Amino acid sequence: MISYKEQIAQILSAQIEGLEKEEIVNMIETPADSKMGDYAFPCFKLAKILRKAPPMIAKNIAEAVSDNDIFDKVENVNAYVNMFISKEAFAREVVTEAVAKGDDYGRSDIGQGRKVIVEYSSPNIAKPFHIGHIRSTVIGNSIYKIYDFLGYDTMRINHLGDYGTQFGKMICAYRRWGNKEDVINAPIQTLLSYYTKFHEEAEKDPSLEDEARAIFTKLEHGEPEEVELWQWFREESLKEFNRVYDMLGITFDSYNGESFYSDKMPRFVKELEDKGILEEDDGAQIVRLDDYNLPPALITKSDGSTLYITRDIAAAVYRKETYDFYKNIYVVASQQNLHFQQWIQIIEMLGYEWARDCVHVPFGLVSMEDGTMSTRQGRVIFLEDVLNRAVEQTKQIIIDKNVNTENIDETAKEVGIGAVVFNELSNYRIKDYVFSWDKVLNFEGETGPYVQYTHARACSIMRKAGDDIVTKAASGFDPKYITGDAAHELIKLIYTLPDVILEAGEKYEPSIVTRHIVDIAQAFNKFYHDEHILVDNEDEKIAKVALVMAAKAAIKNGLGLLGMKAPEKM
Ligand code: ARG
Numbered sequence: 001m002i003s004y005k006e007q008i009a010q011i012l013s014a015q016i017e018g019l020e021k022e023e024i025v026n027m028i029e030t031p032a033d034s035k036m037g038d039y040a041f042p043c044f045k046l047a048k049i050l051r052k053a054p055p056m057i058a059k060n061i062a063e064a065v066s067d068n069d070i071f072d073k074v075e076n077v078n079a080y081v082n083m084f085i086s087k088e089a090f091a092r093e094v095v096t097e098a099v100a101k102g103d104d105y106g107r108s109d110i111g112q113g114r115k116v117i118v119e120y121s122s123p124n125i126a127k128p129f130h131i132g133h134i135r136s137t138v139i140g141n142s143i144y145k146i147y148d149f150l151g152y153d154t155m156r157i158n159h160l161g162d163y164g165t166q167f168g169k170m171i172c173a174y175r176r177w178g179n180k181e182d183v184i185n186a187p188i189q190t191l192l193s194y195y196t197k198f199h200e201e202a203e204k205d206p207s208l209e210d211e212a213r214a215i216f217t218k219l220e221h222g223e224p225e226e227v228e229l230w231q232w233f234r235e236e237s238l239k240e241f242n243r244v245y246d247m248l249g250i251t252f253d254s255y256n257g258e259s260f261y262s263d264k265m266p267r268f269v270k271e272l273e274d275k276g277i278l279e280e281d282d283g284a285q286i287v288r289l290d291d292y293n294l295p296p297a298l299i300t301k302s303d304g305s306t307l308y309i310t311r312d313i314a315a316a317v318y319r320k321e322t323y324d325f326y327k328n329i330y331v332v333a334s335q336q337n338l339h340f341q342q343w344i345q346i347i348e349m350l351g352y353e354w355a356r357d358c359v360h361v362p363f364g365l366v367s368m369e370d371g372t373m374s375t376r377q378g379r380v381i382f383l384e385d386v387l388n389r390a391v392e393q394t395k396q397i398i399i400d401k402n403v404n405t406e407n408i409d410e411t412a413k414e415v416g417i418g419a420v421v422f423n424e425l426s427n428y429r430i431k432d433y434v435f436s437w438d439k440v441l442n443f444e445g446e447t448g449p450y451v452q453y454t455h456a457r458a459c460s461i462m463r464k465a466g467d468d469i470v471t472k473a474a475s476g477f478d479p480k481y482i483t484g485d486a487a488h489e490l491i492k493l494i495y496t497l498p499d500v501i502l503e504a505g506e507k508y509e510p511s512i513v514t515r516h517i518v519d520i521a522q523a524f525n526k527f528y529h530d531e532h533i534l535v536d537n538e539d540e541k542i543a544k545v546a547l548v549m550a551a552k553a554a555i556k557n558g559l560g561l562l563g564m565k566a567p568e569k570m
Contacts, residue, residue, distance in 0.1 A: 001097045001498070004085060007070060008039055012081075015064045018049040034489065037075070037082030038090075044079055054079035087483035091547075094495045095482065098550035099474055105553045106498045111152030114326035117319055118144040118154060121250075122257070122332070124161030125237045126170060126191035129244055131381040131435065132333075135363050138424045140331035141250050141563045142510035143361065149561060150505050155323060159315065160257025162234050165305070166195065168216030171229050172208065173198040187236035213303070220262065220305065234259075240384075247387050247417055249563065261314040265306045268313050268350075269299060277349055287346055297342045312343045316358055327357050329508065334362035334430065361508040364432040366424075386435075391416035393441055394449075398570070401443075405569045414565040415449050416441075422448025425510045425562050446518045451555060452567060454521035458552035459568040461533055465545045469538075473546035481543035486530040490523040490547065494554045501561065510562060517558035524551045 009024040016024065029040045043057040050057055058076035065081075066074035073084040098105045120140020123129050141156075148154045173194035174183075182190040202208040219226040238255070245251065269285065272278040278285050283302030289295065299310050319328055330340065340360035348355035368381055394416035398408055405411045423440045427433050443449045462470050482491070497516060504512040533544045556566040 001495075002093060004039065004070075004090075004495075008041075008083060011065050011068055011070070012041060012061065015061050016046065019046070031082070034485075034492075036077065036080070038085045038492065039083045041081040041083070042079055043081065087488050088479045090495070091479035091482045091487070091491055094491050095477070095479070095546050095550045098494050098553050099546055102553050103557065105550075106501050106557050107149050107151070108498065108502065109151035110502070111147065111150045113151065113153045115323055116147045116152040116154050117157055117323060117325045117328045118147065118331065119157040119159050119329065120144070120331040121241075121245075121252075122159040122161060123241060125234050125257075126166075126188060126195065127161070128188055128192060128380045129241055129383050131368065131383055131386055132366055134383055134386075134420070134424055135366055135429075136331045136333065137245075137248065137250065137383075138421050138563060139361070139363055139429050139510060141248070142425055142513075142561060143329060143331060143505075143508055145561045145563060146501060146505045146510065146513070149501060149557075152326070155254070155325075156252045157254045157256065157319075158252040160234075160238075160255055160259075163258035163262055163311065164308070165213065165216050167219060167230050167233070168212035168214070169198045169202075170194050170233065171215050171219070171226060172212040173201075174229065176201075183233070183236055187233070188240050191233055191237070216305070217303075230259075244384050244387065247384070247413075248421070249565075256315075258308070258311045258315075261311045261318065262306075264314045264318060265310050268310065268317070269306075271350060272299065272346075275350060277346070287342075287349070289342060289345055292341075292345050294338070294342055294345060297346060309339060309343050309346075312339075313346060316343070316347055317352070320352070320354055325354075325357065327359060329359050329361055331361045331363070331508075334364060336360075337362055359508070361429070363429040367432070367434055369434055369436050387417055387420060389437075390420050390440065393437070394419065397441065397443065403570055405567075411567050411570050414567050415452055415570060418452055418559070418564040419448040421562060421564055422451065422514065425514045428511055429509060448564060451517055451521045451559065452564070453570055454524055455552060455555045455559065455566045456568060456570040457528065458524065458548050458555070461528075461548050462545065462552070465534055465541065465548075469542055469545050470549070473542045473549060477543040477546040478539050479543060481540040482547045484527075484531060486523070486527040487544075487547060490520070490527050490551060493520045493523050494550050497554050497558065504561075513558050513561050517555055517562075520551060520554050520558070524548075524555070527551075 005025050005028050008028060009021050012024050013019070013021045027041060027045065029042065031037055031040050041061070043054040043061070046057050047054045055076065055078050058079050058081045062074045062076040062081045065071070070086055070089065071083055072086050075082045101107070118140055120143070121133065121137040123133050144154055144156050170191055177197055178190070178194055198208065198212070215226060219230055269278070272287065277287050278299065279288060281296070284298055285300040286296045286298050289297060297309055298307055300306050316328060319325055332340070337360070344355055344358050344360070347358065391412050395408060395412035398405065398412055419440050426446070439445065440447065441449065443453060493516065497520070500512055500516045504510055527547070531544070533541070533548065535541050535544070559566045
């Protein structure tokens, strides 16, 4: 597709001395109010160079370029050159491209197959998969999809929290008070109850702590009985996590979590030692980070056991050596900002020049309307329950609304789960937000169901138009029928989708895509209300159906990047 900014800069540069074309590209604005044109060029900067008043310069430029075919009209308003691009040429260009590319509209090869690792979700084994985990899971999945669409060779890693002293406690508790059936029936709930029980009992009998520590040491040394139990806990927990991943349509390329690195750590402890970075502190080994205004990082405890941070150092080096990544992205809560600053700094101190290719993508907290969230006191909201409730409620809405759909259960699933996902990706990720059922399942507001419904409406128009018209629209149309205000605004939004996807990737910010497809859906619905689409005049009908097809492709692809389905009927 042609870049209008580039073309306009080319045209303007012939009139402007003293500014490079690249500079002009960056100066071109897109006015929020379309009465001020599709593009505007401010002339303030030129006053110094040309020694003339900016409005005068704007007037001269406007007159000089207004004859160009690319414009319908060029005006100067004060110091601005306001340019109205040819609506017909624009409509032909954009709609033809979006219809031709369809599911690939917005795709790019800018990534040139470079390796990008996206690490996300990463829950802790034997701990509840609660509503808080939705954030890393859904934001990470969308970032992965965006990078994939941009032509990177992506890899999804679930860095499971499957290691650490808590497993000593859990095994200890299982042996003392546990039983097999309970674990199989409700793995996470049961394992969690062991953990809680352990802490209660250890308060009365502190020797339990020693027992648990000894068990963990055995696990670290690969004692078969301990390893077997740990592995079994891990598998049972994963089964439960996978139920949620299935609902969300999420899979991973690797589940190498913390335990995977347990035997890879001595190398790094030695490397840190050899480079003189490691310091002894009361029997423990630490790295001082005073020079970087960071508190010291604890690398090994006084009993020799390694820590979360040591495993992250090992994991990053392993990934570099195994996958040679261009970028290694971590979608992890902002509470861990310090942790990431510390270990990435340590990687840099070790002399690995790729340290800054490790990117921490933080996000804020989610809480429930009624204030429930606390993991202590067992007031946990399981993510699975939230998704199930969303599906049930959506099914009820579909029944109440008497929606025409062949498969109610399938649609309820796509819309209900999609609603939760969309809601999650609606705000800037760094913001804290409150989960509200009213907001999530509203079919009218700026919500997932609204956007999906708009997509289904576009599909319904295409069905009504019939195969013959749809086929004709795909092979050509007269753009003069889609130059009305509503059509033009919609086409502009379809046109900018590829840039929006690029920006969302650069900023690791899926909400930019979310907001844009809400805008497209709103513009589409305005077009739908302002104009008759399936008119008698066949040429007019074909052109309008082509625009409907272009909008449908844009919305569908946007939803796909968020990890959502786009049902054709609802
Ligand atoms: N398992 C950790 C948690 O639930 C998140 C892991 C984040 N990833 C990492 N490489 N440190 O808090």
